[in-house]
Amino acid sequence: MAAPKDVIWPRDPHTAAKHALLRRYLQAWAPIMLSRNEVVTYAEGFAGPGIYSGGEPGSPVVAHHVLSGALRRSPRRVKMVLVEEDARRLTELEQRxxxxxGTSRSGTDRLDTRIARGRCHPDLLQQLTLAGSLRHPVFVLLDGFGGPEVPFQLLREIAARHRSSEVMVTFQPAFLVRFAGKDERHRAAGDTFFGGDDWHGVFQQPRSMKAAYLRDRYRESLQRAGFQHTLVFEMIDEAGHLLYLIFGTRHERGVEKMKEAMWVVDTTSGVRYRDPKDPNQQALDLALEPDTGALRRILLGHLRAAPAARSVDQLKKYALLETVYRPTQVIPLLKRMRDEGDIAVSPGRIIGSSTVAAVRQGALF
Ligand SMILES: C[S@@+](CC[C@H](N)C(=O)[O-])C[C@H]1O[C@@H](n2cnc3c(N)ncnc32)[C@H](O)[C@@H]1O
Incomplete structure (x- = not known):
């Protein structure tokens, strides 16, 4: 979307889905983190005004609601650190x-909120330091208007300070695809964002591959910053706008919880996901009966490329860490693939230790 000029603006479908995902994830994250840490922090570098023109809450208010709820069931403390550049939006946010x-029932006496006017970088790190948050786990939402606004250096600092810290970054590839080829200033902004110039290969990519190319380079950037596991949510609204939400964590449990959140988010608003590993790049409707066609293609590709048969447990882990699917979706799919002659399973019953190999025209791969 073009950056709005008004203090508040209408909430678009991307944003509604993003908030649903955030709410669900924080509902899982907060109790887990509070059971292990005296203090945890939720932070935003592009906090916004805290409300949309239809009266819907902004992400800091969504988070505040979930976190104060979690504190009703925990004796521990949560800090919120919110940075916003625009003074008018900051005032609105403070009011929100x-x-x-005012409306929360209890728990907010142990929820300290620090709202500061400033730029995402370096002000967010400075505010986190002042709040004493960097000694504890931090979940950081970096939700700008989608351009290359989040410096790689910031991600690296967040990853370096605590191994349970996590980030979620919004990235709209259209800006770099459109402008960075000819304009040196935009190219430099891209280098700061990616933490290097590997992404310049995008200029040689065919048009249809450019966004996916940037997505994959950014995933590598997050890994280089220290977030070993990344999940990419590709959101496409009804108007066909493409936005990546990229989540980085060091913990498999974080991946698992984020995926659970993703699979229950209502996608009736026209927002869909797509699995980066699917060779057909099918857009997914996350319905009650999920379409696992993409997972089938991904697993077959993986089995064909593997030097030896894989165990069911290995395939579940692969689904968890490398695709948008959940491990619980693997066994029902393997049963169908076996019945339809795509794979051979040994021994016949499908359990964690069974081995699986791809079959082609009656021969094992
Ligand atoms: C997409 S909005 C954030 C929306 C919010 N996360 C939500 O979901 O409700 C981006 C916000 O970042 C602010 N902003 C833009 N550039 C910034 C920067 N460099 N540092 C801090 N805030 C910035 C804008 O004023 C705007 O309010």
Missing amino acids: IAAAV
């Missing part, structure tokens, strides 16, 4: 958070 404190 004050209203959220």
